[in-house]
Amino acid sequence: MKHEHRSPITPDFETWPVKHTPTDVVVENGALSITWSDGQTSLYHPFLLAENDPAPETLHPMSREATLTPLDLPEDLQVANAAIAPNGAIEVHWSPARSNSVFHPGWLRGIAWFGDQPAQSTAVLWAGVEQPEPPTFDGPIALEDPQTFLKWLVALRDYGVARLESLPNQDGLLMQIVERVGPIRESNFGRMYTLEIKDDPDSNAFTSGALMQHIDMPTRECPHGLQFLFCRGNSTSGGEGIYVDAYRVAEDLRREEPEHFQALCEINWTYNNRSKSSSYNAQGPVIEQDQHGTVTGIRYNTWLRAPLVASLTDQDRAYRSYRAFTARAQASEYQMEFAYRAGDLLTFDNRRALHGRNGYDAKGGTRFIEGIYSDRDDLHSAIRTLERSLAKDTAQ
Numbered sequence: 001m002k003h004e005h006r007s008p009i010t011p012d013f014e015t016w017p018v019k020h021t022p023t024d025v026v027v028e029n030g031a032l033s034i035t036w037s038d039g040q041t042s043l044y045h046p047f048l049l050a051e052n053d054p055a056p057e058t059l060h061p062m063s064r065e066a067t068l069t070p071l072d073l074p075e076d077l078q079v080a081n082a083a084i085a086p087n088g089a090i091e092v093h094w095s096p097a098r099s100n101s102v103f104h105p106g107w108l109r110g111i112a113w114f115g116d117q118p119a120q121s122t123a124v125l126w127a128g129v130e131q132p133e134p135p136t137f138d139g140p141i142a143l144e145d146p147q148t149f150l151k152w153l154v155a156l157r158d159y160g161v162a163r164l165e166s167l168p169n170q171d172g173l174l175m176q177i178v179e180r181v182g183p184i185r186e187s188n189f190g191r192m193y194t195l196e197i198k199d200d201p202d203s204n205a206f207t208s209g210a211l212m213q214h215i216d217m218p219t220r221e222c223p224h225g226l227q228f229l230f231c232r233g234n235s236t237s238g239g240e241g242i243y244v245d246a247y248r249v250a251e252d253l254r255r256e257e258p259e260h261f262q263a264l265c266e267i268n269w270t271y272n273n274r275s276k277s278s279s280y281n282a283q284g285p286v287i288e289q290d291q292h293g294t295v296t297g298i299r300y301n302t303w304l305r306a307p308l309v310a311s312l313t314d315q316d317r318a319y320r321s322y323r324a325f326t327a328r329a330q331a332s333e334y335q336m337e338f339a340y341r342a343g344d345l346l347t348f349d350n351r352r353a354l355h356g357r358n359g360y361d362a363k364g365g366t367r368f369i370e371g372i373y374s375d376r377d378d379l380h381s382a383i384r385t386l387e388r389s390l391a392k393d394t395a396q
């Protein structure tokens with residue numbers, strides 16, 4: 001009867017390692033209280049437990065999505081009593097009486113609330129003087145070896161910029177790689193675009209001129225989260241990529257120029273694209289924060305800003321703070337500058353890492369760079385599923 005010792009399933013497909021075991025369970029005003037082996041205690045509302053009950057009557061065993069509606073639970077539902085099973089699972093008995101429920105201890109610990117705390121960030125903030133090159137991985141090895149592929153994705157998540165190198169000059173390769181991470185997010189530049197010089201450019205990107213630091217698509221309600229630039233060939237001189245960790249800029253401003261930091265978080269700029277065939281515009285502050293004050297995104301692009309319709313006082317505050325941000329974004333100590341070499345795939349968080357380039361001499365050779373966008377969610381999902389599958393491989 002080996003299966004009796006198996007932990008119950010959870011309402012998802014994540015792995016929930018049991019790092020802390022429950023040592024005591026009691027009922028407090030109808031809620032479940034668990035004390036853990038590290039001495040911490042957590043409380044669980046009866047509705048939360050009931051709607052996440054992994055029993056097949058309440059959770060579809062294949063989709064692992066709940067089949068209950070809130071009205072299927074009695075309004076006076078309470079935990080009547082609870083116990084720790086020999087395998088560490090938590091058994092819950094209900095009032096009014098309904099089938100007992102059994103919960104996975106790792107899952108209960110994973111969803112426990114221990115006070116209102118900021119989510120733990122894995123972000124590594126950098127300035128160019130400390131981090132002159134992006135974290136870099138061998139492209140062909142990364143495409144063969146899932147561990148290296150995962151390291152590349154994790155570096156992209158944590159540094160906001162990462163590079164694969166030595167990739168072959170192959171049609172369709174960029175799309176294949178991006179689709180291994182997640183779905184492509186199209187834009188008014190198409191499913192994939194080529195950075196080339198156009199006679200009638202609909203963006204400064206399609207010239208040989210220098211580009212100051214910016215994010216792409218500030219004109220969207222939610223700007224694209226990731227950008228992939230694949231250099232398939234480059235024999236021109238100049239055109240080096242310049243990247244800046246805008247989260248680092250924001251944190252330095254918060255500490256050293258707090259009045260500008262505040263204005264950058266509070267004042268909404270409008271950004272609009274300049275195109276004969278599309279007309280996008282969206283608003284947002286240069287620095288986005290969550291409720292804990294953690295910086296979560298940047299909307300910065302000088303040439304796509306629309307006129308600021310605001311009082312003279314607010315305009316003054318907005319322009320001075322934008323200038324303070326720019327002074328850091330353009331300062332060499334913040335900038336990571338490097339050449340695009342044939343076979344390089346630069347990937348970056350478009351809502352964190354500002355990108356730009358030096359001008360290049362188009363007559364001196366050819367330059368062939370393809371670009372694709374996707375979103376942060378796709379990166380995070382790819383990391384979690386890969387971690388899950390690699391953990392499973394290790395366990396087997």
Ligand SMILES: [Fe+2]
Pocket residue numbers: 205214215216355
């Ligand atoms: Fe760009």
